[in-house]
Amino acid sequence: MPEVKVTTRTRRAPGSRRETKASEDSERIAVVGIPASGKTTYFRFLSGHFGLNLPITYVPAREDGWSLPLYGDLESDVALEETTYETTDPTDPEGSLETTTRYYVNRPLEDRRKLWVELSAGREDQGILTKYPLPTKFNQFVEMRMRFRYGASDAPGGSRAMELLTVDEAGGIISDYFTYDRLWLTSAEGEVSEKSCRVIPHFDSWRPDRQELWRRGLTLLGRFVEGADAVILLLSPALASLRDQAQQVNLARGVFRYIKSRNLPLVMAISKADKLKEFYAEIERSIRERSYRSHFDTADFLLRRDGSGMGTILVAQEGRAISTREDVFLISSAVSTGEGHPMFLGESGEQAPEVGSPTLGVPVMVNTTLPLARACERVLAKRGTKGT
Amino acid sequence: MAVRSEPEVTTTGEETPGVPAGPDLRDRNVLLLDLSKSMLAPLPEPDGTSRERQKIEVARTAVYRILQDAAKSGTPFGLVTFTETVRIPVPLGTIHRDHLPFIENLISLLTPSGRSAIWDAIGTGADVLRAGERGVLGNIVLVTDGWDNASTRYTARSPDPSAPGPRRADLVSYVLPPNSQLNVRVLGIGSGSERDKGVDAGEMNLLLGRLRQRAAEIGSASAFTFQEVTTGSQLFAQMVQAFLDVGYGDEQPPTDELHPEELARTAATAAKALKDPGAHETVSRLHVGPLPSASPASPVVAPEVEVGVVPTNAGSPAYLKDRYGPLGEIVEAYLAGSYDEAANLLARSASVLPPVTRSYWEARVLFAQHNAPEAARALLQAWAEAEKLPAESRAQVQRRLALLQAKLQNDPSVEALVRFLDDTEHRLEGTKPVIRERLRSLLGDLMELRGTYQLTRLAGSGDLQDAALKHEAAVEQVFGRLQDARLELAGTGPVVDGTLDFIEICLAEMR
Numbered sequence: 032m033p034e035v036k037v038t039t040r041t042r043r044a045p046g047s048r049r050e051t052k053a054s055e056d057s058e059r060i061a062v063v064g065i066p067a068s069g070k071t072t073y074f075r076f077l078s079g080h081f082g083l084n085l086p087i088t089y090v091p092a093r094e095d096g097w098s099l100p101l102y103g104d105l106e107s108d109v110a111l112e113e114t115t116y117e118t119t120d121p122t123d124p125e126g127s128l129e130t131t132t133r134y135y136v137n138r139p140l141e142d143r144r145k146l147w148v149e150l151s152a153g154r155e156d157q158g159i160l161t162k163y164p165l166p167t168k169f170n171q172f173v174e175m176r177m178r179f180r181y182g183a184s185d186a187p188g189g190s191r192a193m194e195l196l197t198v199d200e201a202g203g204i205i206s207d208y209f210t211y212d213r214l215w216l217t218s219a220e221g222e223v224s225e226k227s228c229r230v231i232p233h234f235d236s237w238r239p240d241r242q243e244l245w246r247r248g249l250t251l252l253g254r255f256v257e258g259a260d261a262v263i264l265l266l267s268p269a270l271a272s273l274r275d276q277a278q279q280v281n282l283a284r285g286v287f288r289y290i291k292s293r294n295l296p297l298v299m300a301i302s303k304a305d306k307l308k309e310f311y312a313e314i315e316r317s318i319r320e321r322s323y324r325s326h327f328d329t330a331d332f333l334l335r336r337d338g339s340g341m342g343t344i345l346v347a348q349e350g351r352a353i354s355t356r357e358d359v360f361l362i363s364s365a366v367s368t369g370e371g372h373p374m375f376l377g378e379s380g381e382q383a384p385e386v387g388s389p390t391l392g393v394p395v396m397v398n399t400t401l402p403l404a405r406a407c408e409r410v411l412a413k414r415g416t417k418g419t
Numbered sequence: 420m421a422v423r424s425e426p427e428v429t430t431t432g433e434e435t436p437g438v439p440a441g442p443d444l445r446d447r448n449v450l451l452l453d454l455s456k457s458m459l460a461p462l463p464e465p466d467g468t469s470r471e472r473q474k475i476e477v478a479r480t481a482v483y484r485i486l487q488d489a490a491k492s493g494t495p496f497g498l499v500t501f502t503e504t505v506r507i508p509v510p511l512g513t514i515h516r517d518h519l520p521f522i523e524n525l526i527s528l529l530t531p532s533g534r535s536a537i538w539d540a541i542g543t544g545a546d547v548l549r550a551g552e553r554g555v556l557g558n559i560v561l562v563t564d565g566w567d568n569a570s571t572r573y574t575a576r577s578p579d580p581s582a583p584g585p586r587r588a589d590l591v592s593y594v595l596p597p598n599s600q601l602n603v604r605v606l607g608i609g610s611g612s613e614r615d616k617g618v619d620a621g622e623m624n625l626l627l628g629r630l631r632q633r634a635a636e637i638g639s640a641s642a643f644t645f646q647e648v649t650t651g652s653q654l655f656a657q658m659v660q661a662f663l664d665v666g667y668g669d670e671q672p673p674t675d676e677l678h679p680e681e682l683a684r685t686a687a688t689a690a691k692a693l694k695d696p697g698a699h700e701t702v703s704r705l706h707v708g709p710l711p712s713a714s715p716a717s718p719v720v721a722p723e724v725e726v727g728v729v730p731t732n733a734g735s736p737a738y739l740k741d742r743y744g745p746l747g748e749i750v751e752a753y754l755a756g757s758y759d760e761a762a763n764l765l766a767r768s769a770s771v772l773p774p775v776t777r778s779y780w781e782a783r784v785l786f787a788q789h790n791a792p793e794a795a796r797a798l799l800q801a802w803a804e805a806e807k808l809p810a811e812s813r814a815q816v817q818r819r820l821a822l823l824q825a826k827l828q829n830d831p832s833v834e835a836l837v838r839f840l841d842d843t844e845h846r847l848e849g850t851k852p853v854i855r856e857r858l859r860s861l862l863g864d865l866m867e868l869r870g871t872y873q874l875t876r877l878a879g880s881g882d883l884q885d886a887a888l889k890h891e892a893a894v895e896q897v898f899g900r901l902q903d904a905r906l907e908l909a910g911t912g913p914v915v916d917g918t919l920d921f922i923e924i925c926l927a928e929m930r
Binding site: 213226231274277 | 687888891899903909916926928930
């Protein structure tokens, strides 16, 4: 295999100060999901990149008055750190790897309780993320690291620094890592070997630089999930492709295997829940009536009616690794047609035609912060149980 | 390469032990086929019960068998034909199973004429197997009726410098240069006791004796044998001891050539047959997994049958009658759409066909005649007969029966599963036995998951979680074995990869 060259380049806005806190101080939560499961949206929304003033709808709302003490970490000016690892030229038979880091920084407004996030580099400095795009982005992946705090500062014990991590733009790396336990690292300094990568179907037939990129991605992911305190699994409910469905099932089985072997809290988020026709009706009704309450029974939907296509997998885990009632959330980033009503989807899942004069759509986030808050809650509960 | 020894087949010569096995140059095979005019002569049938067959027909039957063995083992194979001219119609190379019908067609079209240049043919066969400084490495099988009367380049005897005419080189030193390891097997058609009836046994034994002496001189572990086939009846018996099937004209490309999404769709369809055994009972009749070793107490009474599938993409192949006798005629009639004639031929040949073949073809013809109830009855009989077969041919035959049953019942899930299993078995024929067994074992594990999955469907609400947990544990176990197989068999080839891909998708579907 030809040697793969590695260069590292960090792009910064001139004069900007970086104060990334040491990871050891933070509790770490890994977000995993197959390609197009909603990881990017999840990170960008939560870090404020989409703006914090979007309406968030909770369907169903928790009846116990559960609070969501999620805050931006104003002590650190970096809210979201994205490091892109990419091959420079797919046509180069020797290939080479390059890394570029971009920072989304906090810009506290006058009222420090509010937060605005912007990209620190100017547009011209951002460059083109993928210089030589391949159809499935096999020539790059992005490490995403979001910093935030959980817990009110006036609460007992105060708030805790948290980190949310994933490998973005390459859900295939995540799927492969969790699907094939022969790849799993046993220490945060370990390295996925080229030999063990052969457990991935057809790995031998890949270009050498892609093999190396994938191996690095697996290693990166393996290291941070090895050090993770909890895992959020994003599942997409409406995958048209049978291959994607199989990939998601394999990933889910792998994640269950993983969290059991490491005794980690797991929270599941069924993303793009607006694709579930029945749930979508609940969103629509909830918004129309401004009730933000729902009688939608998630557990019944998932366990007894195979609502996420996980069938026996979820039934087998119920009460062991997760509680469907408390640890599984249907989330969505549906877009309203302009009057607070989400867009309607036709029978085929396609967008229904707009009626009347065109209006700007307003993003409506559904339950988006719930999985993260629940993961934090479980991390702290586990820590409390351990007496640390 | 095996032509079975029967009482009429006499063997002279001894094999030299100590030829090491292994996938190296010594595993290459060259077949030398005599196409001299004398091969048109009939081979006597002493008992008079069956029609006399030409030597060339008998030779072709032997050649088909040798070819099939080469394709099955995946060892390189080449064909040299000779009259007074030596030709190489099939250069040395691996015989892909899909190419076999074309080569067999070619052989069926070869017409004998002229004289025999046996020694020149052996010299050319050695050239095909020559590996530079390493000498001549491989195996030669010579099929001839045997009197050399046309060689111009080589002689089997020590060259006589004083002899008149053009000088010919010594065949023995030419085919056995230093470092060589060459096995020569002579299959003589007809008795060599009188001229023009069979091989010139004296001359042939002289050559083989000199070859043995030469091998000893150069320290080569080579083997030289001579067999005579004096009647066609044994080869004929082997010919009809077959289960021959034809496709349905709707075959898909092999698993490893499918588009990934098409592969996923096929695997998902096949998985349905595993998820609901009650609705797809045919699956439970199949044997999937490692083949059981023969046991002395086994109730098996029928002999092994050769199982083949005739490709139908280019009409009826020319070799069918030569190779399969009356069964070939039935298949020809069937492929021509003459179902009544096929039924008549079937009735006439019933006594010589293996019972399972007879019942299956009854079912097949009846199915083609849209007589589904009678076809189902005949197929039921075929299932019963298949049970009596030895393990290897039983598994193959059962897959063909299951395919017809799926067609009869219009069950696409079973059809997809059986097609995959059958295709995989055939395409794995050229791989190492250890790989074959590994994949068979994995497929067996996959089939076993039917049981735990079914429990999740049958369990009451209280037991559902336990059943689901057991099923998930079973799936995880098989998935672990699949990963180990991926690691150990990485780089083995697309057939293995395709099989593992299919199993992996089926596992994901078993949820």
